[in-house]
Amino acid sequence: xxxxxxxxxxxVRPGASVKMSCKxxxxxxxxxxxxxxxxxxxxxxxWIGTIIPLIDTTSYNQKFKGKATLTADKSSNTAYxxxxxxxxxxSAVYYCARDSGYEDYWGQGVMVTVSS
Amino acid sequence: xxxxxxxxxxxxxxLGETVTIECRASEDIYSNLAWYQQKPGNSPQLLIYDANSLxxxxxxxxxxxxxxxxxxxxxxxxxxxxxxxxxxxxxxxYRTFGGGxxxxxx
Numbered sequence: 001x002x003x004x005x006x007x008x009x010x011x012v013r014p015g016a017s018v019k020m021s022c023k024x025x026x027x028x029x030x031x032x033x034x035x036x037x038x039x040x041x042x043x044x045x046x047w048i049g050t051i052i053p054l055i056d057t058t059s060y061n062q063k064f065k066g067k068a069t070l071t072a073d074k075s076s077n078t079a080y081x082x083x084x085x086x087x088x089x090x091s092a093v094y095y096c097a098r099d100s101g102y103e104d105y106w107g108q109g110v111m112v113t114v115s116s
Numbered sequence: 117x118x119x120x121x122x123x124x125x126x127x128x129x130x131l132g133e134t135v136t137i138e139c140r141a142s143e144d145i146y147s148n149l150a151w152y153q154q155k156p157g158n159s160p161q162l163l164i165y166d167a168n169s170l171x172x173x174x175x176x177x178x179x180x181x182x183x184x185x186x187x188x189x190x191x192x193x194x195x196x197x198x199x200x201x202x203x204x205x206x207x208x209x210y211r212t213f214g215g216g217x218x219x220x221x222x
Contacts, residue, residue, distance in 0.1 A: 047213065107159065109159055
Protein backbone atom coordinates (compact mmCIF):
# COMPACT_ATOMS: atom_id res chain seq x y z
CA UNK A 1 0.00 0.00 0.00
CA UNK A 2 1.38 3.37 -1.01
CA UNK A 3 1.54 5.80 1.87
CA UNK A 4 2.97 9.28 2.36
CA UNK A 5 3.30 10.05 6.05
CA UNK A 6 3.94 13.69 6.82
CA UNK A 7 5.36 15.16 10.01
CA UNK A 8 3.27 16.91 12.62
CA UNK A 9 1.69 20.33 12.69
CA UNK A 10 3.96 23.27 13.46
CA UNK A 11 3.59 26.53 15.36
CA VAL A 12 6.45 28.85 14.46
CA ARG A 13 7.49 32.43 15.12
CA PRO A 14 7.58 35.03 12.35
CA GLY A 15 11.01 35.18 10.76
CA ALA A 16 11.85 31.60 11.69
CA SER A 17 12.19 28.56 9.45
CA VAL A 18 10.42 25.21 9.50
CA LYS A 19 11.36 21.89 7.96
CA MET A 20 8.75 19.23 7.37
CA SER A 21 9.05 15.67 6.17
CA CYS A 22 7.16 13.25 3.96
CA LYS A 23 8.06 9.59 4.44
CA UNK A 24 7.14 7.34 1.53
CA UNK A 25 6.33 3.65 1.80
CA UNK A 26 4.80 0.95 -0.37
CA UNK A 27 6.73 1.82 -3.52
CA UNK A 28 10.25 2.49 -4.78
CA UNK A 29 10.96 6.03 -3.63
CA UNK A 30 13.41 6.82 -6.43
CA UNK A 31 10.96 5.79 -9.17
CA UNK A 32 8.75 8.85 -8.68
CA UNK A 33 9.12 12.59 -8.29
CA UNK A 34 7.50 14.26 -5.29
CA UNK A 35 5.51 17.47 -5.40
CA UNK A 36 4.69 19.93 -2.65
CA UNK A 37 1.45 21.91 -2.60
CA UNK A 38 0.23 24.77 -0.41
CA UNK A 39 -3.35 25.31 0.68
CA UNK A 40 -4.02 28.56 2.50
CA UNK A 41 -7.02 28.67 4.90
CA UNK A 42 -10.25 28.35 2.95
CA UNK A 43 -8.34 28.74 -0.30
CA UNK A 44 -7.31 26.70 -3.29
CA UNK A 45 -4.18 24.77 -4.08
CA UNK A 46 -0.80 26.20 -5.13
CA TRP A 47 2.03 24.16 -6.57
CA ILE A 48 5.29 24.90 -4.75
CA GLY A 49 7.74 22.66 -6.55
CA THR A 50 8.95 19.17 -7.19
CA ILE A 51 11.99 17.02 -6.52
CA ILE A 52 13.21 13.98 -8.42
CA PRO A 53 14.85 11.92 -5.65
CA LEU A 54 16.82 9.72 -8.04
CA ILE A 55 18.92 12.61 -9.31
CA ASP A 56 18.19 15.26 -6.65
CA THR A 57 16.83 17.66 -9.23
CA THR A 58 14.34 20.30 -8.19
CA SER A 59 11.93 22.63 -9.96
CA TYR A 60 10.14 25.50 -8.25
CA ASN A 61 7.15 27.73 -8.83
CA GLN A 62 8.77 31.15 -9.30
CA LYS A 63 6.61 32.44 -6.44
CA PHE A 64 8.28 30.07 -3.98
CA LYS A 65 11.90 30.43 -5.06
CA GLY A 66 13.84 31.60 -2.04
CA LYS A 67 10.98 30.59 0.24
CA ALA A 68 10.95 26.80 -0.14
CA THR A 69 13.84 24.36 -0.36
CA LEU A 70 13.15 20.77 -1.37
CA THR A 71 15.45 17.89 -0.51
CA ALA A 72 15.23 14.12 -0.37
CA ASP A 73 17.00 11.36 1.54
CA LYS A 74 17.07 8.17 -0.51
CA SER A 75 18.35 6.13 2.44
CA SER A 76 15.19 6.82 4.44
CA ASN A 77 12.70 7.26 1.58
CA THR A 78 11.87 10.72 2.89
CA ALA A 79 11.29 14.02 1.14
CA TYR A 80 11.70 17.30 2.96
CA UNK A 81 10.58 20.86 2.51
CA UNK A 82 12.05 23.79 4.41
CA UNK A 83 10.29 27.13 4.47
CA UNK A 84 12.33 30.14 5.47
CA UNK A 85 11.70 33.67 6.78
CA UNK A 86 8.15 32.79 7.70
CA UNK A 87 5.36 35.38 7.75
CA UNK A 88 1.63 35.15 8.34
CA UNK A 89 1.22 34.57 4.60
CA UNK A 90 2.93 31.21 5.06
CA SER A 91 0.28 29.94 7.48
CA ALA A 92 -1.29 27.10 5.52
CA VAL A 93 -1.53 23.36 5.09
CA TYR A 94 1.30 21.85 3.08
CA TYR A 95 0.95 18.57 1.23
CA CYS A 96 3.41 16.24 -0.43
CA ALA A 97 2.09 14.23 -3.37
CA ARG A 98 3.58 11.51 -5.53
CA ASP A 99 4.02 12.22 -9.23
CA SER A 100 2.71 9.56 -11.60
CA GLY A 101 2.38 12.15 -14.33
CA TYR A 102 -0.43 13.51 -12.15
CA GLU A 103 -0.58 13.30 -8.35
CA ASP A 104 -2.04 9.95 -7.40
CA TYR A 105 -1.16 9.77 -3.70
CA TRP A 106 -1.10 12.60 -1.19
CA GLY A 107 0.16 12.96 2.35
CA GLN A 108 -2.21 13.96 5.12
CA GLY A 109 -0.84 17.49 5.23
CA VAL A 110 1.11 19.61 7.70
CA MET A 111 -0.59 22.66 9.16
CA VAL A 112 1.90 25.48 9.69
CA THR A 113 0.79 28.37 11.87
CA VAL A 114 3.00 31.43 11.96
CA SER A 115 2.34 33.43 15.10
CA SER A 116 4.24 35.25 17.80
CA UNK B 117 2.67 30.17 -16.81
CA UNK B 118 -0.52 28.32 -17.64
CA UNK B 119 -3.59 29.74 -15.91
CA UNK B 120 -6.57 27.53 -15.05
CA UNK B 121 -10.00 29.15 -14.74
CA UNK B 122 -12.58 26.97 -13.02
CA UNK B 123 -16.32 27.58 -12.81
CA UNK B 124 -18.54 27.85 -10.97
CA UNK B 125 -16.84 28.71 -7.69
CA UNK B 126 -19.78 27.23 -5.81
CA UNK B 127 -22.66 25.01 -6.74
CA UNK B 128 -25.80 23.84 -4.99
CA UNK B 129 -27.55 20.74 -6.32
CA UNK B 130 -30.13 18.16 -5.25
CA LEU B 131 -29.59 14.47 -4.65
CA GLY B 132 -29.87 12.54 -7.91
CA GLU B 133 -29.11 15.60 -10.02
CA THR B 134 -26.36 15.79 -12.63
CA VAL B 135 -23.75 18.50 -12.11
CA THR B 136 -21.01 19.79 -14.38
CA ILE B 137 -17.89 21.74 -13.46
CA GLU B 138 -15.84 23.50 -16.11
CA CYS B 139 -12.17 24.29 -16.38
CA ARG B 140 -10.49 26.44 -19.00
CA ALA B 141 -6.75 26.57 -19.59
CA SER B 142 -4.96 29.66 -20.89
CA GLU B 143 -3.30 27.53 -23.58
CA ASP B 144 -3.59 24.05 -25.04
CA ILE B 145 -2.73 21.46 -22.36
CA TYR B 146 -3.18 18.40 -24.60
CA SER B 147 -5.52 16.60 -22.17
CA ASN B 148 -2.90 16.69 -19.40
CA LEU B 149 -5.62 17.45 -16.91
CA ALA B 150 -6.66 15.90 -13.63
CA TRP B 151 -9.63 16.41 -11.33
CA TYR B 152 -9.40 16.06 -7.56
CA GLN B 153 -12.02 15.84 -4.84
CA GLN B 154 -11.31 17.27 -1.40
CA LYS B 155 -13.57 16.78 1.59
CA PRO B 156 -13.21 19.06 4.62
CA GLY B 157 -10.18 18.18 6.70
CA ASN B 158 -8.88 15.70 4.14
CA SER B 159 -6.23 15.65 1.43
CA PRO B 160 -7.20 15.95 -2.23
CA GLN B 161 -8.08 12.63 -3.85
CA LEU B 162 -7.52 11.88 -7.52
CA LEU B 163 -10.75 11.37 -9.49
CA ILE B 164 -9.82 11.74 -13.14
CA TYR B 165 -6.51 11.89 -15.03
CA ASP B 166 -5.63 12.45 -18.67
CA ALA B 167 -8.88 14.42 -18.90
CA ASN B 168 -11.17 11.38 -19.09
CA SER B 169 -9.59 8.38 -17.31
CA LEU B 170 -11.22 7.30 -14.07
CA UNK B 171 -8.81 6.73 -11.19
CA UNK B 172 -8.91 3.42 -9.34
CA UNK B 173 -11.86 3.03 -7.01
CA UNK B 174 -13.70 6.13 -8.24
CA UNK B 175 -17.43 5.55 -8.85
CA UNK B 176 -18.52 5.48 -12.48
CA UNK B 177 -20.94 8.38 -11.91
CA UNK B 178 -17.87 10.60 -12.23
CA UNK B 179 -16.65 11.35 -15.74
CA UNK B 180 -14.31 13.79 -17.41
CA UNK B 181 -14.19 15.17 -20.92
CA UNK B 182 -12.61 17.87 -23.01
CA UNK B 183 -9.57 18.71 -25.07
CA UNK B 184 -7.38 21.63 -25.96
CA UNK B 185 -8.21 24.36 -23.49
CA UNK B 186 -11.72 23.32 -22.35
CA UNK B 187 -12.47 20.53 -19.89
CA UNK B 188 -15.32 19.42 -17.71
CA UNK B 189 -16.13 17.10 -14.83
CA UNK B 190 -19.60 15.59 -14.69
CA UNK B 191 -21.20 13.91 -11.71
CA UNK B 192 -24.27 11.86 -12.54
CA UNK B 193 -26.91 11.09 -9.95
CA UNK B 194 -25.41 13.21 -7.16
CA UNK B 195 -24.94 11.40 -3.86
CA UNK B 196 -24.58 12.91 -0.39
CA UNK B 197 -20.97 11.70 -0.20
CA UNK B 198 -20.13 13.84 -3.23
CA UNK B 199 -20.40 17.03 -1.16
CA UNK B 200 -16.85 18.34 -1.38
CA UNK B 201 -14.61 20.80 -3.17
CA UNK B 202 -13.36 19.91 -6.63
CA UNK B 203 -10.18 21.14 -8.28
CA UNK B 204 -8.84 20.81 -11.79
CA UNK B 205 -5.09 20.69 -12.38
CA UNK B 206 -2.97 20.91 -15.50
CA UNK B 207 0.25 18.93 -15.66
CA UNK B 208 1.29 19.76 -19.20
CA UNK B 209 3.80 22.33 -17.96
CA TYR B 210 4.71 21.96 -14.30
CA ARG B 211 1.47 22.25 -12.31
CA THR B 212 -1.37 24.73 -11.99
CA PHE B 213 -4.65 24.27 -10.17
CA GLY B 214 -8.03 25.78 -10.85
CA GLY B 215 -9.58 27.90 -8.12
CA GLY B 216 -11.91 25.13 -7.00
CA UNK B 217 -15.65 24.48 -6.90
CA UNK B 218 -17.47 23.96 -3.62
CA UNK B 219 -20.38 21.58 -4.13
CA UNK B 220 -23.21 21.60 -1.62
CA UNK B 221 -26.60 19.92 -1.36
CA UNK B 222 -29.67 21.98 -2.05
